[in-house]
Every structure is written in structure tokens, then in C-alpha cells.
Amino acid sequence: MPHQRNFQESAAMNPRPFVPASTAVLSALALLLTGCAATRNYDMPAAGSHAPAAGAPMAAAPPQAAAQPQPQPQARVALVTPTGQPAGSATLRELPGGAGVEIAIEVRDMAPGAHGFHIHANGACAPGPDAASGQIVAFGAAGGHFDPYQTRNHGRPGQSAHEAHAGEAPNIAVGADRRGTLRFTNPHVTLQPGKTTILGRTLIVHEREDDYASDPAGNSGGRIACGIIESTAPGMVQGRAIFQGANVFPEGIAVDGRSGTAYVGSSSDGHIYRIAAGADKAEMLQMGGSPGRQAAFGMKVDAAGRLWVAGGPGNTVAVVDPQRATTLAVVQGPKEGQGFLNDLVLTSSHAYVTDSFRPVLWRIATAPGAPMLLEPWLDLRNTPVRYVPNQINFNGIVASPDGRWLLAIQLATGQLWRIDTGSRAVSEVRVEGGSLVNGDGLVLDGTNRLFVVRNADNELVQLALADGWGSARVEQRLHDARLKYPTTAAKAGNALLVVNGQLNKQKDPPPFLPFDVLRVGLPR
Template sequence: MTFAPTGGGVLLAAQVQGIAPGAHGMHIHTNGACANGPDAATGQIVAFGAAGGHFDPGNSRKHGHPGDPMAVSHAGELPALQAGADGRASLSYVNAHITLDRSATSVLGRTVIVHAHPDDYATDPAGNSGARLLCGVIEDSRPTIVRSRTTLEGTHVFPEGIAVDPRTGDAYVGSTSNGDLFRLRPGAPQAELLQIGGAVGRQGAFGMKVDGQGRLWVAGGPNGTLSVVDTTTGNTLGLLKAPQDPPGFLNDLVILSDGTAYVTDSFRPVLYRVRTTASAPAALEPWLDLTQTPIRYQPNQINLNGIVASGDGRYLLAIQLVTGQLWRIDTRTKAVAQVRMEGDDLKDGDGLVLAGPTDLYVLRNAPNELARVRLASDWSSGRVEHRLTDARFKYPTTAAIGKSGLMVVNAQLDRQKHPPALLPFDVVTVQLPP
């Protein structure tokens, strides 16, 4: 089955075999998974139920005929497949309501389902078309830098941060919407739940890092908390709180080789510090008042966000998302200087990843871009060497280096007030250029 853009929309060409003679309903479904899952009408677990309901970007919530306006019908409605006595069927159809881009009407990453019975184009929600016989994920055939994908169960996860434990290769991802924490084991296609959020004083999970003892440190965003979690048991070992007058937003952190951690606050102009080597971590220390530096916080905006450190711990590097400025912070003198970027735009820069002493990757969320920056040896300046993008990027926020490449979190935070552009949520592993 192929999908191709055409003047009137998207041309779908299908060749199916091995089905019973007669008519079979066929639809585009919302989610990008063909696993078993709950049926939209009955709630019972059925084959390919994880594909969800019919693709309905117009939010019509009505079952109609193929080609009907999106206000009164699902955009995913397709004509029936007519199978002959040999069990073969073919179909060529132009759907004017779908696209192959990054918009809300895109079908990339969604699924096509063939049903056992014909669709009556009237009965909600599925046209009384019976069991799901065949399922396939609509993949982009264009060249991609994505090598693998790990999915996260849940329709409202909106993941943001990621950390990798170098000892085991396990990665950890958190939900911004409720603070759930997930473990991603190397090679596993789906993440497993490590800890449920909320009950441990953390309603959201943002930046995170694993310390030398294998503990997971999680920034709580608007909760103003920093959690310490045992990755073996999933238990919370400690909860540190930053002052919330005025309210802050603990966004990301970096842990130096000596165990010192620095934490960014995107709302309050302060950089925090904490010693992760202590058996019972003390309160967060307001280490640097940023109002006394060249950094100018903009109210009601995301300011300092992603942060990394040099191998010797001498310098920190943080990005100010709203302006795109990179800032170098000297941990010895507390001196702050802007990194000269020769006019290169890094606005909407979110997470930072160091792939070498002077090799920096900047995750730009709204542009769906991974910018590779070559830094000067003293981090005083830099230039963008590559701008990598991919159709599988969905508002990427952060990344971490895993055993198979760079693990990029598709947060979809731009869809928090709307249905996600793609389900399940995922983390994609990217092969980086040499």
C-alpha cells in the first residue's frame, strides 16, 4: 500500500491478498501501533486495538462516507475493498482531507486497518465493519536519520526529559502531564513504567540525569521540586524544593564528575546547586543570582533551559530558549558570558547534548530540528555545522546518547491543548553524522 501527494490530496493505492471474497471496510486509524488494545466501542481487548479509532482531525466524532466534509465525517474514511474469489483486492483513491506533512491532518505514523465486513458508513464509531483483519503503520519512505523507535504507553504522556545510565544502557523518560517515569531498556520496542507520578510530590517530570550511584534525579518543572529516585525499586529517595515566591520552573540539570549538580530555573533568574554525593541531599542552594549577570530573563517565557558541563567541570553551558542565546558559566568565578554564534539562529533551543569536548547538539523544539554546533576550545564561540531534521521529529525537546545513537524525545508539547499529532508517544534513536 502506498500514499503519494497529488493535486487533490493524497493518492492511496492498495493491493491486498488473502482475505475472504466480498466487501471489506478499510480506514485510516489514529494511532501508530498495531498491537492488541481496547476497542473504541466496547472497551474489550481486540486484535490491533492499539491503532485506536478512526482518524478524525476535524473532531467531527461522526461516522460518514469517504469524501464527506471533515465537519461531518472522519477524514480516515476510505472506500471498501472488493475482494474477488481469489481473495485479492485493489483500490486507488484520492483522499482530499489528509496530508503527508507535519500538520494535524498528516497520516504519517498512523495506521491502515482492513476489517472483516463491509462498512455501512452510518453506525458510529466504526461502521459496523467487524473484526480488524489487517493492520499496517504508514511510514515515510523518504530517507531518514531515525534508526529505531521506542513507544510510551498512554494518550497523555507528553514526555520531555531523558537520561541514560551508562552502566546498564537503560534510559529513563518522564511525563510532563503527571510525573510518570518510564524505563527504556536497550532494544526494547516499548518502555515500561518505573514510577507513577503525583503521589511523590511530583506532578510533572522534565530534565533528568543519572548520578554515579545509579540514582535518577528529576526536575519537576512548575512544582519547583527535584526528586531523587531509586532506579531499581522505583521508590523516591528524596524530594528537594526550591523557593516558590515568585513561582519557578526547575527545567534541567547537569551532574559533574565530582557529584555536584547544577539546576536551571526557566522562570526565576537563579541557578541552583546541590551535592548529589550526600546520602541525604540538603535543600537546593541558590548558587548564582542571574540578575547580576548579562542574562536577561523575559517574563512569562522559557528562559534558561538545557544545560551541560565541560569534562573538567570548569564551565557550564546553558541555552535561553526564548532568545536562542548560549551562555557560558564559569564554575570557579561565576563569570557569565554569551557564546558568540556568528549569527546562527538557535531560538527555541531546548535540550543540549555534548557528544565531545567541542561537539554540541541543540534540540530546537518548534522547528523540529537538531542543530550540531562546533564550539571553540574554550566555549567562547561556536558555529552551526549541520541542521538535521526528519519527518519523525515531533517537537523534540531533549536527547541523550545511548548505545545505538542519540535518543531523541518527541514531546509534542505543542499539542498539549489538542489531541497528540501521533500516538503512541515515542523516543527515536538517531544515527549521527561523523
């Protein structure tokens, strides 16, 4: 989906008046308070039971099993030099009671003497601009020291995180054998989700000693080793594939289940990239500007291996043969109104396409010989759905294996909608467990497990769908510092391939380079 923009929606497509959220909330609150004033709860004895007499002893509570201690999160780091050679490793362990994180690091093949060592903000070990000079330096993409409270002050290890960077660490002493080790506890960080998490961030070793005073890095010189802090728990990032180029802004992804090949589309220029199963680099498949495609958003692979691509603001759906890198067909949507064909899903007989600005669900017949036309299959104005003007509405969409049900996420409101493909009835899925606002891509795993990718929240939400999809329960929320405005995901074996779209950086550059797709192990 696109980054949130201000668009003027066609009045003809959305004639209903929009009720501001504040008005709706106040009305609901008034009703709730009225109900509270009229209704009280009393604890009454159950039928056939008797209340205890005054002064009678209370029955002993049944014994409760002792709570089992939960394992503390752990992480690991593989340090490399700017040329990619091994430079050491680190293990990290969360301490009980919020006492911080213990870090044990060992380095090798370094010049004897003291070396500055810090936790840096970004999860990237790649060249990037130096904060002081603006010049491109080794591991500059890791950013500055981790500073969650924005102190902008370099200090000593252990100093309050409200006074100095939380990422400060002691110097590492390297001996004549060019090796060094250090074990210390940082009380200001955590491996748990939250503002002070260091999961997905980086450890950086510098060429000189840190003086613990000079901003921004203690006059410790260049960055000679870098490693990303990776959780050892399942369900977290296991690897990534990177893109060349500073303007990729990837958005959609589809996986061919037969080969494991992933296809990724660019929101900025319509390029389509191919990532072979297990590969760590994306390669160009088809240039943008091909017939009917100036941008590439939602994507799916059909049973014949063809790639279907939603064209976003171009109001097109293209069908591509990825084996020959040729466009087989282009379906053009209506020119009138301001539409945005965002995502699509394939059933055995049709492609269903969401429109983020026009309250219409589109459909294309996919049977052999059927005309390739974009049919306005469902007018959402005649359903409980209310499109919010000037915001992103219907976005990601999935279908049940039998094609009976569709699920679509409305990004602006966080509502999940179930659509019956037979009757065209639409109903809201009751979601227990928190907000899905900014829900972008959807991934269905089996029949009853759904993942929602929340872009601006840098979050993957796992839901359990009830039979019939009338309700859902949030089972867990996955966070990692390497999630950078993720737009969608696709299942590949026992993992999710998550697209770091960084669409927010189109208006607030520069993006974190290189652009990437993360491989996240499916949580249990």
C-alpha cells in the first residue's frame, strides 16, 4: 500500500457523510456511561447454594500450581569486517527482574590496544553517511549510538540513559595475540519488545579507544567490525535478501509455491525483482514501464505460474510470464474517479482486487477464454463498510482455500471485513486483542491462522480465526528493529518473507540502504 497521503476521494463514489472519529467515540462513551448508570452487578449465591453465615470461616482456596519461570530472551551477533571477513562474535542474555542485558563479546584479528565498542541504532552493516562529516563510511548505515531518549550526548557506560546514549559500552582490550574479550551488563536496554529493545540493532567496534567524552563517538575512529543483534528464539528474523539501488521502495511480494521463488514489485518505478529460494540478493526480472505498469503493488502467482500484479495508481492489473519476463495481458480499470488498485487474491475462478480510494471490490474472471475485464463486483457503499475520505481503506486481501470467503483489511480504521463470494454479504470480523490500524498486507496460513502486517507500527500480528471467520483473537505481536515500515509478506515454506517497504521514507528521505526482504520464521 502507499504511504499515507492526502487524496481527494470522488464524491460520487462516497456520498455518505463522514462522522469524525471524535464524535463517534463521544457518542459511544455516552451510551456506555448511560448503561453503567442503569446496570449493576451483584454477586448472588448460585441456585441450591447458601451464603455463609456471618462470622463463619471461609472455605480454603484450592491450591494453585506454582508459576513456572519463563526463559529469558537471548540473542547472538556475528561480527564482520567491512570486507565481510569474520571479526568475532557476541552473545546477549536478558537478566531477570528488568536488570538489563548481559553482553559477552570476543573479537579477533584486531590491532592490540583498547577499542571503542557501542550499540548502534540501525540494523544494517553496510556503508552509509557519517553523522559528523556526511561522507560515506564503512558501516555508516548502522547509524549513531542507540539513544532512545534522545539525549544526543556521548557519555560513560552505566550513566543514566536520560543523560547519555543507552548504547554506551566499555572499551575492549585487545592483546598481543590480536584477540580480546569483554563481559558486561547494560542496565538500560532489553531484548524484549519496546522502546529500549536492542533486537535487530547493531554492535560496532571502532579502531581506537573511546574517551567517553567527545561527541558523537568518543573520538574512537572508524568502524572496523559490525554485527546485527539477532534473537535465538523461533519466529524472529532468520535472514534477508537485499536489493541494489536507492529508489527501490519494494511493496508487493508473491511466492511460487512450486519453486520457492519470490517476486517483489517496486512501488516507485514498477520494476519486478526475482529472489531465488534461499538467495540473499534480488535480481531484476522485468523493468518498470512495461505495458500497463508504472508501479507494482499487490502480487500473486496463479496455478499456471503466471504473476498477477496490481498497478496501484495506474488502475491496472498486469499478468506477467516470469519465465520469459514478458507481459501477457493488461487489464485497465476505469479512468474516472481517483482509484488505487492495491492488492489482489486469486481463487479457482476469479481475481479479486481491492481499491484503497474507491469503495469498490473489483473482480476479473480467470477461466480460460473468459474476457479479461475489471468488473465492479461489489459496491461497498451498500455494505457496513465506511470508507474514510483522503485515507487508505481496503488494502490486503486473502481468500479461504475453497474460495467461499474473502478477508480484507481496512488500513485507516483497522477493521477486518469478511465477504461471502456467493451472496456478497459483508460483515465485520470481531477482533479480540487490540488494534489493527495501519494493517497493510495479509497472509493466510492454513485456514485459521492470519498474519496482519502493520506498516507504520513495524509489527506483525498473528491472529487465530474462528471457524467461519466471524471472529478472531490476537495470539501474538512480533516486533524487531529490522522491520522498517513493512508493507506485506508471503509464506515461503516455514517462514514469512516480509517486505521492508520504507514507504514513509519517500517523503522523509533518506531510506535505510540496502532495501531488503526479511525471512521471519513462522512462530509456533
